[in-house]
Amino acid sequence: MLPPSFVAADDAGAVLALLRRQLDVLVRRSPFYRELFAEHGVAPAAFDSIEAISKFPFTGKQMLRESQAAAPPLGRHAAVGMAQVVRVHASTGTTGRPSWVGVTSRDAEAWTEMTASAMRRQGLVASDVVVHGAGLTLFVGGLPVRDAIERIGATMVPIGTGASEKAALAMSSLGVTTLHSTPSYARYLAEYVRERLGRDPREFGLTKIMVGGEPGGGEPAFREHIQNEWGATVTEGLGNADMAPILFAERPGTAGMRYTGGKHVLVELIDPVTGDAIDPEAGASGELVYTAVDRECCPLVRFRTRDRVTVTGMDTDGAPLIRCIGRTDDMLIVLGVNVFPSAVRDLVQTLHPRTSGAIQVVLPGEGPRVEPPLRVEAEWGESRDDGLAREIEVLIKARLSVPAAVTLVPPGSLGRSEMKTRLTRLDGQHTP
Amino acid sequence: MLPPSFVAADDAGAVLALLRRQLDVLVRRSPFYRELFAEHGVAPAAFDSIEAISKFPFTGKQMLRESQAAAPPLGRHAAVGMAQVVRVHASTGTTGRPSWVGVTSRDAEAWTEMTASAMRRQGLVASDVVVHGAGLTLFVGGLPVRDAIERIGATMVPIGTGASEKAALAMSSLGVTTLHSTPSYARYLAEYVRERLGRDPREFGLTKIMVGGEPGGGEPAFREHIQNEWGATVTEGLGNADMAPILFAERPGTAGMRYTGGKHVLVELIDPVTGDAIDPEAGASGELVYTAVDRECCPLVRFRTRDRVTVTGMDTDGAPLIRCIGRTDDMLIVLGVNVFPSAVRDLVQTLHPRTSGAIQVVLPGEGPRVEPPLRVEAEWGESRDDGLAREIEVLIKARLSVPAAVTLVPPGSLGRSEMKTRLTRLDGQHTP
Numbered sequence: 001m002l003p004p005s006f007v008a009a010d011d012a013g014a015v016l017a018l019l020r021r022q023l024d025v026l027v028r029r030s031p032f033y034r035e036l037f038a039e040h041g042v043a044p045a046a047f048d049s050i051e052a053i054s055k056f057p058f059t060g061k062q063m064l065r066e067s068q069a070a071a072p073p074l075g076r077h078a079a080v081g082m083a084q085v086v087r088v089h090a091s092t093g094t095t096g097r098p099s100w101v102g103v104t105s106r107d108a109e110a111w112t113e114m115t116a117s118a119m120r121r122q123g124l125v126a127s128d129v130v131v132h133g134a135g136l137t138l139f140v141g142g143l144p145v146r147d148a149i150e151r152i153g154a155t156m157v158p159i160g161t162g163a164s165e166k167a168a169l170a171m172s173s174l175g176v177t178t179l180h181s182t183p184s185y186a187r188y189l190a191e192y193v194r195e196r197l198g199r200d201p202r203e204f205g206l207t208k209i210m211v212g213g214e215p216g217g218g219e220p221a222f223r224e225h226i227q228n229e230w231g232a233t234v235t236e237g238l239g240n241a242d243m244a245p246i247l248f249a250e251r252p253g254t255a256g257m258r259y260t261g262g263k264h265v266l267v268e269l270i271d272p273v274t275g276d277a278i279d280p281e282a283g284a285s286g287e288l289v290y291t292a293v294d295r296e297c298c299p300l301v302r303f304r305t306r307d308r309v310t311v312t313g314m315d316t317d318g319a320p321l322i323r324c325i326g327r328t329d330d331m332l333i334v335l336g337v338n339v340f341p342s343a344v345r346d347l348v349q350t351l352h353p354r355t356s357g358a359i360q361v362v363l364p365g366e367g368p369r370v371e372p373p374l375r376v377e378a379e380w381g382e383s384r385d386d387g388l389a390r391e392i393e394v395l396i397k398a399r400l401s402v403p404a405a406v407t408l409v410p411p412g413s414l415g416r417s418e419m420k421t422r423l424t425r426l427d428g429q430h431t432p
Numbered sequence: 433m434l435p436p437s438f439v440a441a442d443d444a445g446a447v448l449a450l451l452r453r454q455l456d457v458l459v460r461r462s463p464f465y466r467e468l469f470a471e472h473g474v475a476p477a478a479f480d481s482i483e484a485i486s487k488f489p490f491t492g493k494q495m496l497r498e499s500q501a502a503a504p505p506l507g508r509h510a511a512v513g514m515a516q517v518v519r520v521h522a523s524t525g526t527t528g529r530p531s532w533v534g535v536t537s538r539d540a541e542a543w544t545e546m547t548a549s550a551m552r553r554q555g556l557v558a559s560d561v562v563v564h565g566a567g568l569t570l571f572v573g574g575l576p577v578r579d580a581i582e583r584i585g586a587t588m589v590p591i592g593t594g595a596s597e598k599a600a601l602a603m604s605s606l607g608v609t610t611l612h613s614t615p616s617y618a619r620y621l622a623e624y625v626r627e628r629l630g631r632d633p634r635e636f637g638l639t640k641i642m643v644g645g646e647p648g649g650g651e652p653a654f655r656e657h658i659q660n661e662w663g664a665t666v667t668e669g670l671g672n673a674d675m676a677p678i679l680f681a682e683r684p685g686t687a688g689m690r691y692t693g694g695k696h697v698l699v700e701l702i703d704p705v706t707g708d709a710i711d712p713e714a715g716a717s718g719e720l721v722y723t724a725v726d727r728e729c730c731p732l733v734r735f736r737t738r739d740r741v742t743v744t745g746m747d748t749d750g751a752p753l754i755r756c757i758g759r760t761d762d763m764l765i766v767l768g769v770n771v772f773p774s775a776v777r778d779l780v781q782t783l784h785p786r787t788s789g790a791i792q793v794v795l796p797g798e799g800p801r802v803e804p805p806l807r808v809e810a811e812w813g814e815s816r817d818d819g820l821a822r823e824i825e826v827l828i829k830a831r832l833s834v835p836a837a838v839t840l841v842p843p844g845s846l847g848r849s850e851m852k853t854r855l856t857r858l859d860g861q862h863t864p
Contacts, residue, residue: 073606082607083559087588090598098598100606108582127515136568136575137592143568143578150540156519160569160592166522166530174505174532175514 091241115148118249126153183216219346256321341423464508523673547580550681558585615648651778688753773855
């Protein structure tokens, strides 16, 4: 029996043929890939089975940045020029200048198809009315998600970020069924509705909260909090600014996200240290790696996403289901133990309403190695309760196996974000 | 010979047939129009020639607001329900709650076609790279303009508002040829580039500035200032949140905007006081009135736009060219003379760089009638120059025939907007 795979068995033949052609195109049109393949002594002909992708070299974010710096604006990895590009997005990353992501008409159509497929899996149907509460500018989860909502035939209400009053107005008057946003914003907007409008978010009658763009939607306590606030079901999607807006999506009631990108992307799970392939069996954990099967502009080959995922189980037909546990960039190592700040947040969330749920890990220097104890600031909730800090320390030690020093701070002092929320800060930096 | 008309002679037959069918649909599906037509004793059959549109009653913004309040969310004038609506925009107006503007797939396609037609007339071609620097959320000039840019095959860089740093970054690295924004923002962004980045906007090499969303692009000195700042040609478009994103657009080098909405809209020019039709001959002035020929959701019949325009001349084929001189809502009456605050701004702009160009008219109470003198605050520019106030007063008296009292204020004190700029404020209100 074959090992479980993200690519559907029915699609494997087509993916093999399409990707082989794609690799040929890259060698002809992209100096970046031509040189990279030559350096590694590999040619498109070597791609003679899906598994043979492992013969090809990895690429990473820094390589793309350097490629763009060397040949602005789209980079030496781009296989078409600006004349064929219909739209430019940006991958903001966690630091520094954005890198540009160009999209041709064909790329845009593939994104719409993939994103619509993901959102259908999350339960979106033509009769839904969706508040799009995510950035509509350079953010890859913006305009392409709008295209998908309209492709499905649902009603799109373009709110963007920073317009909570308009979001609430739309929800109270347009028969809105669905909110699409980051999990941070789904949480923030509920807080806004309660505190600024004095209303219960449940009054709006939403049934679906579709989140993505950052981890959080898969953290059980964080998700439970959002579901309780809105009285709606949370599902999450996972995408990548350099690859596609949504590539994995969760059907309500399943235990994880399934690959929904069809024949457009070859997905691998690898050991982040050795780079070796990992079979996506239940319980497996590793880093996602993407190869574009038919991308025209800014194509990627074995792109290391830094997204750390675990396989939570299998769908009825044997397809792997996953959860993202955090980004390698954010991962901390305390006494040899891997700790994701999002896991700390989820633990603290379990003590809501005694905590507000907001936390920040304070780092003495650049990670990932952190001298113990792990310094955590957490907001108290209903009232100050000095025993709470110790309680959180015990919880972190018990569940995450690392010693922590918790400081309680007043509600609201750790800031709120309408986009992605940062869960760490360097010591000496202000809370954003 | 027929009087000049906004509808092309070749389109008149189709417009007549389509609009007659549209009026039939409205009577069947929209209680608002059924009752309105009955009250005025008029039936769709009365529309037996283009000119016969004058038999039908006017509609106005307040009627649409009341219609939406009576039958939320889309109103009694809507001819389809939310199930057929793919997107909801809002008309913010100058005051109060937004009113919703629903769009079906067919409406969206018509908007894309009209908007692309307008932008082609403004000179946009497939090889252009466009920074879209206008709101991408509920604003009608946002997402539909994006659709038009992509329809033309140009490259769309979605920046939106409030992201001047990103706009400048895009301009300095993506080979941007074109900025689409409000005239206020085109001006503000140049100021931002000079003052915050210490660069000359001309360094970016833009060739086209396409403005709309508010008056200003047609004010000669204001336009000249923007053209000089960017070293690029300014063209303007005119739309209406309730009707279509762009309905009139200017070809570079022509003296005004031409109707570019094809068969989708029947445009009239009327006397704003008597409501009588005015032939759009050179020199004529009046209010624009729109009737939707084939709109499915939120259709309009003889909608009074409040946009005051003058016919500046005729295109080579006899089509009228117009400039918008302001909105009736903003018009002031001083000693019986009509004064548009935008005209005051344009006069003050002629004294740049001795003034920054920013002004605000301070009103003792709700307009339009203002006791003389007209109170104007204007920012000084390079340095304070007390003779300047008197000079502006003389200029306003000479050109606009009204007495004015001008107060000079420091640069920056009248605020800057990344969207539409307000040119008036009530006495006692803070500068925004």
